[in-house]
C-alpha cells in the first residue's frame with residue numbers, strides 16, 4: 278500500500294531529486310501521523326522550490342486578498358479562504374474548486390460566515406501545493422472524496438484565542454512568515470476534557486518558522502499558539518496557511534444556510 282502510493286506520487290510529481298526525496302520522506306511522515314497523531318515537516322521536504330514560500334506569500338498575503346471580517350477572532354486577524362473538493366481514485370488525486378466557502382457555527386462564532394475567497398487552483402503553483410498538502414494525510418486515513426479548507430491568516434498579536442479543536446479530521450499549518458518571536462504551537466493531549474485545561478500537559482511545544490509545517494489529527498489534541506512577541510523596533514506579525522481536511526458534515530453532508538451579506 279505504502280510503496281504503491283509512493284510510486285503514484287513519484288509518477289505524479291515526476292522528475293527531479295527533490296520530488297524523489299519528498300516521496301521517500303512521506304512514508305516516515307505518514308508513520309509519525311499514524312503513531313503519534315502529528316508530524317512536522319518543511320516546505321523543502323515537501324519538494325517545493327526554495328523560492329516558493331516567499332513568492333506564495335507575496336502573491337496572496339496582501340491587502341488585495343486579506344481583510345478583517347467583523348466578528349472574527351482574534352479581533353485584528355485578517356483572512357481569506359478557499360475550499361477545494363478532492364477525490365482520490367486509481368489515477369491519483371483530483372482537485373477542483375468547491376461550490377461554496379460558507380462555513381457555519383465554527384470557531385465559537387454562531388451562524389454562517391463568508392470570507393473573501395481566493396480560487397487558488399487557477400494558479401499552477403498553488404494547485405501543486407494543495408496536492409502536496411493533501412498527500413500528507415496517510416493513505417490508510419484518506420477519504421475517497423472530501424473537502425479541503427484553505428485559510429490565509431495574517432495575525433498581529435494573538436494567533437488564536439484559546440486551546441481548541443477545529444472539529445475537522447486533520448489540520449495542516451504552514452507558516453510563511455513571522456516578524457517577532459512567540460507564536461509557539463502547542464498540542465495538548467485531551468484526556469480530561471476542555472474544562473480542565475489547567476491539568477493538560479503539552480505533547481508538543483514548537484515554534485514554526487518560515488517554511489515549517491505541521492499536520493495533526495484534530496480530535497487527538499487541543500491545539501493553541503502563544504501570542505506573538507513584538508521585535509524591539511517594530512510590529513509582530515505572522516502569515517500562515519491553516520488548512521483543514523474536513524469531515525463530510527462540514528460541507529458535503531451539511532445543511533446549507535445563507536451567510537449574512539458582508540459590508541466592506
Ligand SMILES: [Fe+2]
Pocket residue numbers: 437441442443500
Ligand atoms: Fe485551530
